[in-house]
Amino acid sequence: MNIGIIGLGLIGGSLALDLRSLGYQVLGVSRREQTCQTAIERGIVDAASVNLSLLAAADVVFICTPLDLIIPTIEQLIPHLSPSTIVTDVGSVKSPIVTDAVKIWPNFIGGHPMAGTAESGIDAAQSNLFVGKPYVLTPVENTTPETVKIVGEIVRSLQAKFYLCRPEEHDKAVAWISHLPVIISASLISACLSESDLNVLQLAQNLASSGFRDTSRVGGGNPELGVLMSTYNQEQLLRSLFSYRQTLDRLITQIQQGDWAALADTLQRTQQARPEFLASKDL
Structure with a gap:
């Protein structure tokens, strides 16, 4: 499975490290070319680019940007996606994000890993950040069981504590x-x-x-x-x-x-x- 990650900071970089170690093909996108180079040099991703077109081959995309950039990122991402691609995020607020996201990409499911450190940026990325930590998915009425299953399996593979609840x-x-x-x-x-x-x-x-x-x-x-x-x-x-x-x-x-x-x-x-x-x- 090909997994795309947009935003290679602490959360995105740590996700990439763990998922790549589990055998997923990880494609990373960052706004900074230097971050892309660092991610490749450290073995955090298989490939990285500042261009969202890299994610055309992704089966699941994790958006790991600040809250205010999640919806704009989805809008920019859509032209590059297959209709079957699942999109999820890691934002700490769900209701407004999920409400807007499913309108423009129905195959979206909200997510929130309750993990982190005081550090930030690609240099803060670390293995096993999510082990034993809560990771919430917030499906809505139109979320397909297959989407919940696929993203849920990825979350479980991180050895996180998996929870499902409504966005609100x-x-x-x-x-x-x-x-x-x-x-x-x-x-x-x-x-x-x-x-x-x-x-x-x-x-x-x-x-x-x-x-x-x-x-x-x-x-x-x-x-x-x-x-x-x-x-x-x-x-x-x-x-x-x-x-x-x-x-x-x-x-x-x-x-x-x-x-x-x-x-x-x-x-x-x-x-x-x-x-x-x-x-x-x-x-």
Whole structure:
């Protein structure tokens, strides 16, 4: 099977590495000629080009671009595809992407591997990035069983944890566990910077250790990704943010009123609930 990958950064490059090692013929497309050369030299792909026409022979195409480029990329790709070619993506928001994509390419299925690192670019590509990590496919009513089967088999071959759900379910879920934490983490850093006493701010920066590192990590990520996530999943992100604000207000009230029993109850419940979100995952 020939697999095309558009966007040879961390996710696209890592997909290419693993799929090529599994015996697939991997064809890569990047906007930069240097990236194409690096991908070939490192053995990440069998062939690479800045021209989408390379993917005319592809049976399945993975679009690994930023969210705002997925639909324009599909539009540019269509003239080069066979009608039987399956197109999928790796974007972190599904409903708006899937809705638009199936209108212009019915043989599209949304996808989202929940894997990554703080690094980016072709040099960050690594083998086994998806092993044990969730990988979601989001078929809709008109998605054929054959499409689900073919892409599902590819996902399983990566040793990822394979899930199926509706696009809107996906977006609600990731709003809670991926998008909301980015905004909360960013607000934490921003709140710390509001300290008006420069000596105290400097001391806080000097004393910050593992707790601050863990809770602030995603808020210190790529700003472009955070804005795109918020733009494309605005409704569900706001839904989770409003709920979070209500929860935070309750905690503030408990502390203001010295209701330590209620605070202890809240912290006990969160202590018990956290493992359910992290079961079988790297901590």
